[in-house]
Amino acid sequence: MKLHEYQSKQIFAKYGVPIPKGRVAATAIEAGEIAAELGGRVVIKSQVLVGGRGKAGGIRLAKNPRETEELAAQILSMEIKGLPVRKVLIDEAAQIDKEIYFGITNDRAARKPVMMASAAGGVDIEEVARVTPEKIIKVHIDPLLGLHDYQTWDIAAGIDLPRDHWRAFGQIAHGLWNAYVACDATLAEINPLVITADNRLLGVDGKMVIDDNALFRHPDLVEMRDLDVEAPSEIEARKYGLTYIKLDGNIGCMVNGAGLAMTTMDIIKLFGGEPANFLDIGGGASADKVSAALRIILSDPSVKAVLLNVFGGITRGDEVARGILSALNDVKTGVPMVIRLVGTNAEEGRQILADAEMITAETLVQAAQKAVAAAKTN
Ligand code: GDP
Ligand code: MN
Numbered sequence: 497m498k499l500h501e502y503q504s505k506q507i508f509a510k511y512g513v514p515i516p517k518g519r520v521a522a523t524a525i526e527a528g529e530i531a532a533e534l535g536g537r538v539v540i541k542s543q544v545l546v547g548g549r550g551k552a553g554g555i556r557l558a559k560n561p562r563e564t565e566e567l568a569a570q571i572l573s574m575e576i577k578g579l580p581v582r583k584v585l586i587d588e589a590a591q592i593d594k595e596i597y598f599g600i601t602n603d604r605a606a607r608k609p610v611m612m613a614s615a616a617g618g619v620d621i622e623e624v625a626r627v628t629p630e631k632i633i634k635v636h637i638d639p640l641l642g643l644h645d646y647q648t649w650d651i652a653a654g655i656d657l658p659r660d661h662w663r664a665f666g667q668i669a670h671g672l673w674n675a676y677v678a679c680d681a682t683l684a685e686i687n688p689l690v691i692t693a694d695n696r697l698l699g700v701d702g703k704m705v706i707d708d709n710a711l712f713r714h715p716d717l718v719e720m721r722d723l724d725v726e727a728p729s730e731i732e733a734r735k736y737g738l739t740y741i742k743l744d745g746n747i748g749c750m751v752n753g754a755g756l757a758m759t760t761m762d763i764i765k766l767f768g769g770e771p772a773n774f775l776d777i778g779g780g781a782s783a784d785k786v787s788a789a790l791r792i793i794l795s796d797p798s799v800k801a802v803l804l805n806v807f808g809g810i811t812r813g814d815e816v817a818r819g820i821l822s823a824l825n826d827v828k829t830g831v832p833m834v835i836r837l838v839g840t841n842a843e844e845g846r847q848i849l850a851d852a853e854m855i856t857a858e859t860l861v862q863a864a865q866k867a868v869a870a871a872k873t874n
Contacts, residue, residue: 618688
């Protein structure tokens with residue numbers, strides 16, 4: 497789960513990272529009021545969960561509250577990389593002498609978090625990473641030992657940070673590391689960390705990504721989730737307790753059990769097809785859940801055929817069949833459905849489906865072949 501800049505910076509501040517004074521606004525008028533409170537020049541920053549807002553015109557400087565209001569109105573009516581801007585952060589404008597990149601992420605290959613910094617920070621850091629990766633200093637952190645002071649000095653020296661900033665930099669490094677650990681983050685990033693004209697270090701931009709698998713122990717972070725940026729189908733799936741991941745192919749899959757779902761995807765590929773999604777309806781799926789699952793699969797316009805592979809253990813075949821029919825009642829579709837149903841009450845289920853003129857299959861191989869063929873001709 498990605499956090500917005502203002503949320504990330506608030507967390508960083510709690511851990512001792514200096515950030516500009518500021519507040520978030522949902523309307524231009526509010527933005528103007530915040531600018532008046534802050535006094536002086538402000539920066540108006542679109543809060544959208546994509547990078548490169550600056551280059552897209554989503555970050556503007558304003559001299560006074562009136563100008564803030566005007567620019568905030570403009571930014572609040574923008575879409576950046578397809579995402580609507582619903583909030584703007586109004587921060588005291590920083591006078592920037594130098595922009596540093598500073599971040600922590602997991603290095604899976606090293607099986608450790610890695611702290612990274614670069615003197616070439618700011619909006620072109622991706623380009624720096626691609627063209628001159630040696631300009632990015634990396635230090636691995638042993639998760640059991642934590643961050644040591646000497647490591648922060650190594651980084652400070654590596655980016656040629658003037659000596660008088662080392663103490664402040666060390667505090668920021670520890671703050672970022674503590675925030676990263678405490679929030680179960682997979683990314684904590686300050687880009688840019690700036691040296692201001694009056695010679696202070698200041699975190700001007702912030703970004704955090706939280707490990708979804710750890711969200712159960714962070715109810716406060718879950719509340720920060722921005723539903724605007726998630727695919728509506730994935731939000732809907734979560735509501736029904738379905739595990740749904742959209743993929744690039746054209747054969748929709750509805751399966752019970754993650755292992756069986758993966759097997760089904762493999763077999764589709766074996767016969768030359770491409771799955772459009774991973775979807776696990778789980779055990780004991782009710783007609784309701786099946787119906788929701790089917791609606792979600794069919795909401796993807798690239799789906800040309802659907803393969804339902806249900807092994808009835810706890811999940812009863814007749815329940816599944818009724819769910820399919822009720823879903824097809826809601827969502828009228830011409831997309832062919834291939835159904836393989838085995839296990840508890842499979843007979844009853846198959847009968848219900850046969851009466852409704854659906855394509856049934858005895859084995860998974862047959863089902864996959866039929867689905868691939870149906871997707872090709874549809
Ligand atoms: P991003 O484009 O989404 O990464 O947004 P940032 O918050 O990093 O802002 C992009 C760029 O705008 C920064 O690298 C700075 O050059 C500039 N910028 C951001 N905030 C300020 C500010 O307070 N004052 C000044 N002068 N420039 C800023
Ligand atoms: Mn940035």
